[in-house]
Structure formats: structure tokens, C-alpha cells
Amino acid sequence: MIRDQVYAILSADSTLAAILTGGVHVVGGNVMEINRQDTPAAFDQDGEILPCALVRQETTTAIDPHPDAARVFVRIFFYQRRGTAAIDAAMARCFTLLDRVRLDGVWEISQADDLHDFHDPALNCTLAMSRYMAIAKR
Numbered sequence: 001m002i003r004d005q006v007y008a009i010l011s012a013d014s015t016l017a018a019i020l021t022g023g024v025h026v027v028g029g030n031v032m033e034i035n036r037q038d039t040p041a042a043f044d045q046d047g048e049i050l051p052c053a054l055v056r057q058e059t060t061t062a063i064d065p066h067p068d069a070a071r072v073f074v075r076i077f078f079y080q081r082r083g084t085a086a087i088d089a090a091m092a093r094c095f096t097l098l099d100r101v102r103l104d105g106v107w108e109i110s111q112a113d114d115l116h117d118f119h120d121p122a123l124n125c126t127l128a129m130s131r132y133m134a135i136a137k138r
Contacts, residue, residue: 053078106134
């Protein structure tokens with residue numbers, strides 16, 4: 001899946017790792033969200049969330065009139081306990097790493113949109129999201 005390629009790029013980057021001390025996580029296997037049971041590295045010893053990210057593949061849509069191509073959307077969720085400094089830096093770094101990059105089976109991936117300044121009530125933290133669109137071979 002494209003999300004796995006995005007995850008591989010992000011998790012291999014030392015600059016991003018220095019920003020997101022709670023790591024980059026990917027939906028798959030047992031992981032569906034950031035929580036203390038499935039993503040324990042995203043939390044400190046007191047159970048507080050560390051700056052971290054979650055990669056999730058979303059919608060796949062057809063590109064008419066091209067039956068062999070599709071738009072595949074991948075969203076990256078960014079979490080931080082308070083403030084937005086780490087989130088802002090991580091979003092900028094992800095843009096540098098992903099925008100206009102070619103992946104296996106993908107003509108190009110580009111940044112589609114960002115959503116800022118949300119609050120995650122379950123984790124009691126700041127949340128932001130970046131969405132990327134890949135033009136992929138079906």
C-alpha cells in the first residue's frame with residue numbers, strides 16, 4: 001500500500017525523528033489510532049503524549065477517463081500535548097520529504113491540504129492533519 005511507502009520514508013528520516021520524539025506510526029495490524037495500548041512509544045513514562053504522527057491511507061478514486069489510474073489519498077495525523085511548534089515543524093518536514101516524490105506504482109505524490117489547530121479530546125492534545133494525493137496505477 002502507498003501508506004507503507006510513506007511510512008517508510010517518514011520513519012527513516014532522522015530530522016523528523018528528532019521532531020517527533022513519540023515516533024511515526026502507521027495504521028495496520030493492531031494499530032488503528034494513537035493510544036497507550038497499541039502505540040506505547042507515543043507516550044512518556046507518565047502516560048502523556050509525545051509529539052508523534054500516524055499515517056493512514058484513505059480514499060481511492062477513479063481518474064476518468066483513465067481506467068488504469070487512481071487518486072489515492074494518504075493522511076498524516078500529527079499530535080502534540082500542548083502548542084503547535086513540533087507539529088508545525090513536522091508538517092514542514094513531511095512536505096519536504098513527500099511533495100512531488102515518486103513512489104513504486106505511483107506517478108507522483110503531492111500535498112493536497114492541511115488542517116490545523118484541532119483538539120483531540122480522547123488524548124487531550126493538539127491535533128493537525130496533512131493530506132497527500134498520489135496518482136497511482138490501478
